[in-house]
Amino acid sequence: xxxxxxxxxxxxxxxxxxxxxxxxxxxxxxxxxxxxxxxxxxxxxxxxxxxxxxxxxxxxxxxxxxxxxxxxxxxxxxxxxxxxxxxxxxxxxxxxxxxxxxxxxxxxxxxxxxxxxxxxxxxxxxxxxxxxxxxxxxxxxxxxxxxxxxxxxxxxxxxx
Numbered sequence: 001x002x003x004x005x006x007x008x009x010x011x012x013x014x015x016x017x018x019x020x021x022x023x024x025x026x027x028x029x030x031x032x033x034x035x036x037x038x039x040x041x042x043x044x045x046x047x048x049x050x051x052x053x054x055x056x057x058x059x060x061x062x063x064x065x066x067x068x069x070x071x072x073x074x075x076x077x078x079x080x081x082x083x084x085x086x087x088x089x090x091x092x093x094x095x096x097x098x099x100x101x102x103x104x105x106x107x108x109x110x111x112x113x114x115x116x117x118x119x120x121x122x123x124x125x126x127x128x129x130x131x132x133x134x135x136x137x138x139x140x141x142x143x144x145x146x147x148x149x150x151x152x153x154x155x156x157x158x159x160x
Contacts, residue, residue: 043129095109
């Protein structure tokens with residue numbers, strides 16, 4: 001390679017990135033999200049859990065027993081995927097199903113004591129991951145980032 005030939009992206013240094021990429025908010029958001037998602041998935045897998053498990057358990061813990069369709073609406077998990085998530089959680093004793101007295105065709109899902117213990121463990125684990133991901137930010141910046149991200153999510157109509 002001659003001195004006039006550019007280094008074709010071999011450097012991982014942020015300064016070696018094209019300015020238009022370095023300053024593109026959507027790209028930076030995507031890169032940060034990918035890194036955060038990878039860390040969350042790795043840590044949840046380490047304890048035999050997945051993000052959808054956490055979403056269902058957190059929703060049940062906060063709002064109480066719910067139908068699968070209500071859980072789907074509250075978590076943003078597609079109804080067909082919700083069945084598999086509930087099956088996995090029930091298989092490990094983290095939730096229980098019971099017939100809805102108002103509509104016997106429908107099940108009501110409730111978190112078990114084992115599920116409640118798991119959600120507390122996952123809350124702690126995810127707080128540690130969040131601290132790792134957001135380490136460069138001070139508490140005020142973290143709050144501001146959360147508000148800004150919530151505004152984006154709300155604007156685009158995504159479930160939180």
